[in-house]
Amino acid sequence: MESVTHAVSPAMLPQAVPVADFQWELADTFTLYFFTDGEFEFEPGQMAMIALAGVGEVPISISSNPDERDHIALTIRAIGFVTKALSRLRPGDVVGLRGPYGTSWPLESAIDRDLVIVAGGIGLAPLRSVIYRALNSRGSFGNLVLLYGARDPTSLLYERELHDWRGRFDMEVEITVDRGGPEWMGDVGLVTHLVDRAQFNAEDAIALVCGPEIMMHFVGEALTRRGSRSENVYFTMERNMKCGIGLCGHCQLGPEFVCKDGPVFPLTRIGPLMGVKEL
């Protein structure tokens, strides 16, 4: 098979697909591209399970434009065994793919409302697809705000896109880093500060947040402070995930299976659970 197609059986059997392209994004982060058969569809926020035979299988959000139907992209940070092995792939090498799985960003509920997208670090990857989608039908939404925080200027993902988006008049892009450096002219500090000053109607806006759990926690607080209602705030969660389809048990967070009830959750549901240690 040369391209990704929809559902195969049995559910946990990956499809063998060659890597179409490989791009380094940052020192430790890269994007893998795969051709799709044109029928393959996913919703922004959903993930795929990517397997390397004899090495392992990990969940990765699909980060490409959902409306470009000939390919998908996965942006991956090399942090452990599987992701490091994936970072050694080159075009033509075969991986196993399954998916898409899980819930997606509730873009339809943001129609005619402001849309605030808050990302921390690699957390921009699962949000890129939703930004593409929102821009594809830009007219359906009110203000479109992207607030992005990263460790330092060298760890800002998707610089080309960030540059393009910043150049648009119909989108506000605010970027901050924890540590600046002599070259850095932009904001320094936590992404929560950006929440405080960005242009959106807090009471009504839909917020989509992805980043480290602690960052999401504080962004949630900042949004609440500004008057956002928690049912309008959405987080995407991470948990150890082996099957991606609710059969292996690993990703449970209280009553939720992060793989099938999430990864995108409304804060109303996930907030109380996030506060419990070791849940």
Added chain:
Amino acid sequence: MKPKLAVLKFASCDGCQLSLLDVEDQLLDIAGAVDIAYFPEASREYVDGPYDLTLVEGSVTTGHDRDRLRSLREQSTTLVTIGACATAGGVQALRNYANVDDYVQIVYAHPEYISTLNRSTPISDHVKVDFELHGCPINKQQLVELISALLTGRKPNIPTYSVCVECKARGNVCVMVAHGTPCLGPVTQAGCSAICPAYDRGCYGCFGPAESPNTDSLEMWWKQLGVTDDEWIRVLRTFNTAAPAFAAASETTANREQP
């Protein structure tokens, strides 16, 4: 270029490195996948370091061995300890509880000829260790898994949970519950595939402490099965006597004994 493998020993019984020769079905495949550069037990050939993968058996019991180990570490990209001696000091670490001079006198007529350290210590006391294989002896299939995982870049599937997991998976009957036989399985790391219970015997801990071992709770239960303090201490003080969790548990009991 095939990765270069070195296999060598310090104080030990040779059993763990023998495990490599005991994988009869895969030995030639392994020899095809790696370059066995230094393995004195099996070959006269001696290829200088550096080595990509070094398997170290045995514990450190002499000053000379300590120095040899340090230079070995410098030559090794990945250093793996194999077995209870290298990982936890081995059965010879029982000396750590005694005066070694007394031991030398018991065994040797001319103690002055013998040079040894007072303690038998695991490799990790002296140099950085990249991976540890437990067991007295190691399980040869775990060794093959480790080598093949490192060659493919996979996380070695060497679980740290208890023997009980493998015991149930093997379909053993729990000897502690069903026969009243004291079993150290619940606090011992998996890896052997629960041999002892499969032979109607309680585990005696040759794979050392499991992750988060609750020795206190198990001790209470053993006592209910009629095990004495001395017996409990002895079972902890065998092949993994110097493994911190077992050492601490045995000392807790030993100190409790003296009112």
Added chain:
Amino acid sequence: MPYIIDAAGLADLLAVLAENHRLIGPRAEDGVIRYAPITSIEDLPAGWTDEHGGGHYRLQPRSDQAYFGYVNGPDSAKTYLFPARAPMWTYTDGNFVAAPDKGAPTAIVGLRACDLAAIAIQDEVLLNGPYPDSHYAGQRSEFFVVAVNCTTYGATCFCTSMGTGPRAESGFDLGLTEVLSEDDHFFLVEVGTDAGRELLAALEPAEATSAQCSAGDDAVDATARGITKALDTTDITAFLASNLEHPRWSDVAGRCLACTNCTAVCPTCFCTTPVDTSSFDGTATRERIWDSCFSLEYSFMGGHPVRQSGAGRYRQWMTHKLGTWIEQFGTSGCVGCGRCITWCPVGIDITEEMAAMRAGAGVT
């Protein structure tokens, strides 16, 4: 109206089943009652029973020759439907090839009401979602169940609390009740499915008299009355959800070995982890093995386990089993079979833990 067969009839039933099934049934082996391959009625544990307690199990002789006079051993239907190790796929020549997952046609004799309830729960988890588990489905598809109503019970049984037993209401092809008195020894046979009916017809059994039926009912009712272990399930999901910081969690963690025995013997526990292996010729395989919320690796994420403490791990197990399971699948994850109590090496008792938590007691 149930039918009636005698021991010879049971022997015939097993013989007919054995013709085109792998026949599994109870046998006294290694000091326990196992569900293991049997060939004839001779293999059944006639005259044996089993004694249960927290962390305690002993095979004991009975004063009579009842075939099903035991409670249960460490095995359940899970041993066969959801084995500890199952192949998933092989990777050769650039392709992922699904492992064969069709099981041999199997007939299992002796399962109890709690075991049937457990199968129903595993069906819900593993078959009824959007992505059925193919290996489970493969084992489940030709699985003939001869259930036995409980006419004896153990000190760790609490099926009555969980609404699952001791009478098997559904989930069987044929259901037996063993009636044994001074001068009589027979089995009432209930038909649960067409397959059961067809099979039974070959034996041409007589219909049971109402006296015989009530002898059976009495025996099962007596069992229900005899069970004293109880678990209060009132508002249990909410209760547990609001007691996630209860001091009892660390109390039980002081005793819990995190050895995973409870999850291994539990007939509903379904957590697994994939294991990848590669051979020196470039092929790779993936299997899945049982995993447990008690292992550290289970919750490993971003460099360390989410559930480090024993308390966190025990809490995950019990709140899932008794509480969140209901939210997820509409039934409790516990059928009251008592296996986790009997087979816990240090006798931790889920009903006692639950009661202590209800009582607000933090320390025993």
Added chain:
Amino acid sequence: MSRTISVDYLARVEGEGAMYLEIEDDQVKDLQFRIFEPPRFFEAFMRGRHFTEAPDLTARICGICPIAYQMSAVAAMEDAIGVQVDGSLHELRRLIYCGEWIESHVLHVYLLHAPDFLGYESAIHMAADHKEVVERGLRMKKIGNDLVTLLGGREIHPINVRVGGFYRTPTRTELESLVPDLEWGYQAAVETARFVAGFEFPDFDRPYEFVSTDNGVRYPFMGDRIISSGGIDIPAREWNDVFEELHVERSNALHARIKERGAYHVGPMARYSLHFEKLPAELQALGHELGVGGECRNPYKSIIIRSIETALAYRIALDVIDAYERPVAPAIPTPAAAAEGHGVSEAPRGLLYHRYLIDAGGLITDAQITPPTSQNQLSIEEDLRAYIPGRTHLDDDTLQWQLEQAIRGYDPCISCATHFLDLTVKRT
């Protein structure tokens, strides 16, 4: 002319040893067979342990011959407490010993010694040219391991041996599953013997005093007496009356010798020469066919004897399985008693003696363990000394390799002996 040959770390032996040889003209001036493997003090830490722990603890002296340690230990303990394990349980002990002889002998013949004769650094190198030979060896070895694993739970440090018997005995069906492999193994061992008998051997016969265990009836794995070609015939308990252990400066191993007589030789050649008439007729015939007759005194030819003993072990295993009836209980009761016990048995590389004192509570108060390599050390040194004269024309490399080969012929187990090698030859 004088020269030094020195091997700092002897390869293809179990454990760490060295050889140092100083040669002046045609004579050996100094010779040291040095065991520098650090001591592990088993005899010392056995004190205070329970007598039932001895088989598990002493197994850890050696990963190559753990069964031997377990068997000598249980023999000594049973001698002490006055119980006798016989019938099927004793037969199972012989059976597990067969597994160890097969595994250890085949390991030595194919992986450690044959490469010397064929001129390879190792069996792995040898496999490049003689793949089928090496594969045959590996398969033979595996069968030995399978036997030990079935009976003992695993091949190294088996868990199933205990004072009084076993923890669990195998069923007949389990044992019968091994029969086809054992039958193949017997034939393969006979072929192996013929194959190795074709190697080139130096002409080098030595006047050894052979010592071995004796049980009066059968080729010995176990027995209660010790006999020698020099007329020793004593019960095991008189060991210390006849033998003594010395501690020499260069070695971490004790040297054993016959009091007032000196070096002696234990191992396959000793057993073969002392018990030849107890071999099955077809193996006696094989010995004659291969020119080793009823006695072998050339250490280089030990490889032939090992191969014949391997065939014997397969044969015995088949016989034991054929006659097997599962014992009623896996072990007999073993009540503790204050006493002294002695045990001998035949490790693949020779006689292994254990002695223990235990107290009324069953705790060990004194332990003595004399492994085969300690016993052969003097003999090895004498061989090396005797080998040089007349061969000094050989270049250093050849001479060194042949000396190493002589040492390897003993299948020395240094791990055992320290409770033992590096070769330096200095020519002046």
